[in-house]
Amino acid sequence: MHRPALSSLHGSDPEIARLVEAEARRQFEKVRLIASENYVSPAVLEATGSVLTNKYSEGYPGRRYYEGQQNVDLVETLAVERARRLFGVEHANVQPYSGSPANLAVYLAFLNPGDTVLGMSLPMGGHLTHGWPVSATGRWFHAVRYGVRAGDGRIDLDEVRDLARKERPRLIWCGGTAVPRTIDFAAFAEIAREVGAVLAADIAHIAGLVAGGAHPSPVGHADVISTTTHKTLRGPRGAMVMSTAEHAAAIDKAVFPGLQGGPHDHTTAAIAVALHEAAAPEFAGYAHRVVANARALAGALLDRGFDLVSGGTDNHLILIDLTGKGVPGRPAAQALDRAGIELNHNTVPFDPRTPFDPSGLRIGTAAITTRGLAPADMPRIAAWLDRALAAHRDEAVLAAVAAEIREFLAGHPMPGWSPTP
Template sequence: MTYESVAAADPAVAEALEGERRRQNETLAMIASENHASEAVLAAQGCALTNKYAEGYPGERYYAGCEYADEVEELAIERAEELWGAEHVNVQPHSGSQANMSVYLAMLDPGDKILSLDLTHGGHLSHGHPANFAGQTYEVEQYEVDEETGYVDYEGLAETAESFDPDIIVSGYSAYPREVEWERIQAVADDVDAYHLADIAHITGLVAAGVHSSPVGVADFVTGSTHKTIRAGRGGIVMCDEEHADAIDAAVFPGAQGGPAMHNVAGKAVGFGEALSSDFRAYAEQTVKNAQALGERLQEHGFSLVSGGTDNHLLLVDLRPSHPDTTGKTVESALESVGIVLNANTVPGETRSAFDPSGVRIGTPGVTTRGFTESTCREVADLIARVVEDPESEETRATVASRVDELTDEYPLYD
């Protein structure tokens, strides 16, 4: 992966791009929402479709010259339908948040009610946080996880739904390590005559591979990101039954955005094609095994995991029981300095600021793409523990950084 043409036109940008390529090669990406797309996906996202406006949908564009844009988008749709078993798929959203916006625009009026998981308990901004368009446009009430167990409080959700009477209930989360009981949430939605939106942004790949249960065919709407665990072109996706297809399509375009980013749709098509292979199921299964191995070893080192473990690709570590004076930001910074990149994160019952919370979120999609297995992830847990136990020690940092260098050399990423 080189940037000769960029360097010839703009050396400063080329230097930054080369720096990012080098950073990814030389560090372990363990932010749960990050992954490494294949070189084929990256090439597709840098293709000549960058130049093409294609407002509308295949066969019904507002511009001429869209025959190849149509072909690419149709391939992305067909492959998505096969991956997730959906009746209708819209692959145009620029992000998972815009996918959620499209559902709200299609089915809600301003001032209608959204019931969603609290952000500090693992929800997402686009599910109704007051700083986000959703919280500013709709009335929002939130449910929580049980602070003792770390699992969604489904009984509390049902009670809140009965009293709040929402128009839509949002499931699917950004920092929840357990399998979601889609049918249970759908039953609550049915009881209060609400729509059910399942946001699978984090677990799109796990659902596609069949290693996490699917909300498709259960929830009224399913949205997601098309990168993260699916490793396709960056963007979003909406899935629904044919009953709502026209409303969703109109909400995506022209409701939420104008022309689609067709180069990203090309990346989605390529990535979805890759995900249809048997190799991808093995990858998804390994991602979960790696997260579980990582979590078990961290527990052996005395760390507390929210919910006691994981069913998916991520761990949420609550530092308060084992390291009460250590914050998530301290851990994030110390680990970044040795080449392990994860993020500080709030935990249920958070007692600190969201800017310097009590936990960290750790994901295995990126290191699994490198080729890590359970034994490698257990070693990474050992390295994490060494740094957290002595974050100021230059000797510890140097030793761990050296081992990270060896691991990234042993499991290379991009040439």
């Protein structure tokens, strides 16, 4: 049963209600290892589904283009103040609709079309919006890309420095979507200062770990910080851009009116709730457990002969290279999903295969940690993954693993849904 209940939805549109309940049951019954997913609290769900979705609030608190903002202004102000306190930043904008628009706002605030940007290559672990050719950021700007070392899978800071000195970028990105190791914000900042570039830290994946003290913070090193509000932060599907006071006006102008109109006030409220939850002492314990689970899972996978990019992890994310297993990432991910293990296929550094059929798998521990799983449970997950992968064409084995997982997870409650009324 969905919590909060969907009684009105069941009465009005039972078809959609059934699909929502089916999705909730799927989330309950599977080991969810997608690194960009999590479970939000019932409070975040309630805020997301509140009457704030009825309001239109173009502008900023105290400077709106519509009337009736007395309550919405206070909601957004609370979200901004909580973001500033939690991350220790001078300025925060909580209006971006998602991570990609948040990153686009960084470009609009600091660059002109054709300017040079230095970002991590997508196959090496970067993000589309860090200048990859299929993104607008790779078409509208002169994008230069750095990668990782072939020997250890770590970011090659010597390459970053050499490229920065040669290309003189206006903007340098650090962070990405498949970076399993600690990001050296101080080293990136030194390079950015040397060439006079703006340093942008994309912490979408690790924001919750930064907030909980389980990963170093970019504050004091990066000029601007972008993040989504879900993933390890356990909030709704939204985003934020944070910066020093010096860049506040440019960031705000880039978000609105530069890129978007009215913010989604129900999402803003849910962000405020998530930030309030992340400021509680118990959230720091959660963030550290996420990392402990990832390290334990990485160790268990290594024990079973899996090849991990960089040899392990420092955060929530593990990148598996399946080249030695004889099965590509895409069919492996599909088979594992049928076995009750949800993850995504992913490119690995120097991957000879295409992004649509890559050699790797990306997994993360944020969601299973929310469900209460501990390091002692990670060898069991590694065993299920290994067993299902070895029998990826045997539907009977996959079904048996899925049944074992369902039985195991029945003892781990899921925020927002219960199998019983």
